[in-house]
């Protein structure tokens with residue numbers, strides 16, 4: 001057995017064993033940022049400092065931290081039944097949560113498949129798309145279309161349709177038969193847009209070219225984030241999603257909205273689909289469904305997709321797909337309590353009400369040192385700074401660190417700093433977050 005504490009070169013040997021995800025491990029372990037407690041809008045660090053959480057954890061704790069009704073539901077369920085298999089067995093909370101989500105989902109989307117993360121939700125949706133065409137006798141539809149700069153988690157499906165080079169380049173040839181739409185980021189025309197940018201609907205027409213290249217009969221689905229979050233908050237241009245919907249429908253191609261970030265209130269409604277007035281064929285979700293408390297993800301599919309599978313002999317398994325922890329009973333308890341809390345406190349409406357405040361506060365950073373763009377919609381906003389020559393992301397990281405030292409957690413991706421606070425955020429807390437950013441912008445080289 002490796003005795004880590006025997007290595008005298010390690011400043012904090014007890015931190016060595018954990019290989020941290022999406023983290024500069026050596027940099028972090030040399031100067032760790034540890035949180036040990038959370039309540040409402042705040043974390044507490046291991047040295048007792050309170051940190052205002054400007055990012056709802058990681059786009060997920062939409063109801064705020066350690067909310068009593070959710071905590072109690074999880075505690076109660078853990079003491080009543082810890083686990084139940086979901087294959088050929090059921091437990092009532094899974095059916096109740098699926099019904100609730102189906103009721104909240106737009107239009108014809110009315111069946112829910114559960115998994116444990118956004119990455120699994122994406123893989124599930126892509127597999128359902130392929131299988132759907134096959135059960136309908138269109139098995140040649142095997143191509144999947146994603147988008148540059150898209151983030152769809154880290155499974156092989158998700159990185160294949162995703163468009164973030166560093167998430168893809170180390171991992172071989174990925175899925176075959178994938179193509180990508182151009183991203184919609186166009187600072188030359190759209191910098192400092194408030195809400196949806198005016199320019200760029202025509203970028204959806206690139207799908208027509210991919211269809212001309214591959215032929216519609218080979219394409220199963222198009223997957224996009226309605227608002228691209230992890231790549232740095234790219235709000236869809238006006239009319240863009242409508243055009244994607246029109247083209248996909250015309251060619252019998254499924255449209256999947258990856259709403260892992262946008263579902264459950266982030267844009268001021270249950271789903272971004274509702275905000276943009278565009279109904280896809282499937283929606284992936286995770287994060288906010290349990291307000292980040294217990295891992296859970298899922299896919300909401302249209303009745304038409306579900307019906308296509310319900311056609312064979314009644315004793316046959318319709319979809320050979322699922323996870324040991326699909327509809328885990330603790331996640332279901334947390335999910336039901338979270339959705340109830342969102343409803344009781346009208347948190348989606350609250351997010352819509354607070355959105356103009358976040359917009360006004362973030363856009364006040366225009367003109368601050370280094371700033372080259374500010375963009376926002378709902379309770380998501382980002383400020384982008386110019387990269388230091390030859391050191392992309394270095395200035396962004398310094399700003400993130402300064403904010404953390406100042407007691408505010410923001411999210412840094414490259415030279416983009418994002419805010420996506422819990423939906424319970426107060427106006428004064430938004431001011432505090434933005435002032436922290438302003439101070440950091442003025443202080444960094």
Ligand SMILES: Cc1ncc(COP(=O)(O)O)c(C=O)c1O
Nearest residue numbers: 117118119151152153258260261
């Ligand atoms: C749009 C989108 N899809 C998928 C994922 C992956 O989710 P997870 O990290 O739960 O696998 C994320 C995570 O941020 C996301 O933003």
